[in-house]
Amino acid sequence: MKKFNILLLFALLCVSLNAQHKYEREYRIKKSQFPSSALELIDEKLDDARRIKFYRETDSTKVSYEAKFKKDRLWYSVEFNEEGVLEDVEILIKKVDIPSETCENIERYLGSSFTKHRIKRIQQQYPTYKNESLEKTIKNAFQNLLLPTINYEFIVAGKKDKGYYDYEILFDANGKMKKTRKSLPPNYDHVLY
Numbered sequence: 076m077k078k079f080n081i082l083l084l085f086a087l088l089c090v091s092l093n094a095q096h097k098y099e100r101e102y103r104i105k106k107s108q109f110p111s112s113a114l115e116l117i118d119e120k121l122d123d124a125r126r127i128k129f130y131r132e133t134d135s136t137k138v139s140y141e142a143k144f145k146k147d148r149l150w151y152s153v154e155f156n157e158e159g160v161l162e163d164v165e166i167l168i169k170k171v172d173i174p175s176e177t178c179e180n181i182e183r184y185l186g187s188s189f190t191k192h193r194i195k196r197i198q199q200q201y202p203t204y205k206n207e208s209l210e211k212t213i214k215n216a217f218q219n220l221l222l223p224t225i226n227y228e229f230i231v232a233g234k235k236d237k238g239y240y241d242y243e244i245l246f247d248a249n250g251k252m253k254k255t256r257k258s259l260p261p262n263y264d265h266v267l268y
Contacts (some may be wrong), residue, residue, distance in 0.1 A: 099134045099258070101141070109140055110159030116209060117142060117153055120217060124151075149219070152198070161209045164216035165198040165228065172199070173227060180250025181227065189233035195241070196230040223248050230258070 106114070109129045121127055124144040132139045132154075139162065140155045150167035170178060185192050201216040203209060204224065215222060227246045232239045241258040 099132055101130045101132050104129050104131045104140075109142065110155060110157075112159035113140060113142070113153075113155040113161070116161060116213070120146065120151075120153075120213065146217075151216075153213075161203050161212065163203060164201045164213060166201075166216065166219065168197050168199045170194065170197060173197070174221065177227070177246075177248065177250040181229070181246050184246075184250070184252050185229075185231065185233070185244075189231070189235060191239075192231050192233040194229060194231055198228040200226040200228050200245075202226060221248075226253065 106129055108131070121142075121144065124146040127142065127144040130141045130143065132141055138157045140157075140159070142151075142153045142155075144151055152165040152167075154162045154165070156162055173181070185194075199219075201212055201222075202224070203212050225248050227248075227250075229242075229244045229246065231242045231244060233242050234240075243256045243258050244252060245254040247253055
C-alpha cells in the first residue's frame with residue numbers, strides 16, 4: 076500500500092510539473108467536421124476570404140477548433156472550444172504593428188528572461204469577454220482595432236541555461252506578461268523516413 080501511495084504521489088507530481096508545458100497538436104479537418112454553430116458565426120467573414128483551412132487542436136487540457144484564412148491581406152485564426160463557442164480571434168502581425176511603448180515593455184521582459192531569444196511569430200489576440208457579445212469581438216478583430224483589451228501572443232525561441240526552447244508568451248495591451256508556456260516542437264508524424 077505504501078508503494079502505491081508513493082507511485083501515486085510521483086504521478087501527480089509529474090502531471091503538475093508538466094502543466095506549464097504546451098502539448099498542442101493540430102490536425103487538419105474537413106469543413107463538415109467543424110462545429111456548425113462556429114461556422115454560422117464566421118460564415119459571413121469567409122465569403123471573400125482565401126486559403127480557408129479548418130483544424131482540430133488537442134491540447135494537454137482541452138480540445139478546440141480553429142479556422143485559418145487570409146482576408147484583406149491579413150492572416151486570421153478564429154478559435155472555438157469543443158462546443159463551438161468562440162474563444163478568440165488572432166491576427167498575424169509584425170513587430171512594427173505594436174505600439175512603441177508596448178513593444179519596449181515586451182522587449183525588456185524578453186531581454187531579462189532569456190540570455191538570447193528570437194521572435195518566431197507574433198499574433199494580435201482579441202479574446203472574448205462575458206460582458207461583450209461574440210459578434211462585437213469578431214467585429215473589433217476584423218476592423219483590426221487597437222483596444223485596451225487585446226493581447227499579444229509571442230512565439231519565442233529562447234535560451235535560458237542550456238539550449239533553446241520554444242515558448243508561447245502572452246502579453247496584455249501594455250506589454251505586461253500574462254502567461255508563459257514552454258512549447259513542444261511541431262509534430263512530424265506525417266514524415267516518413
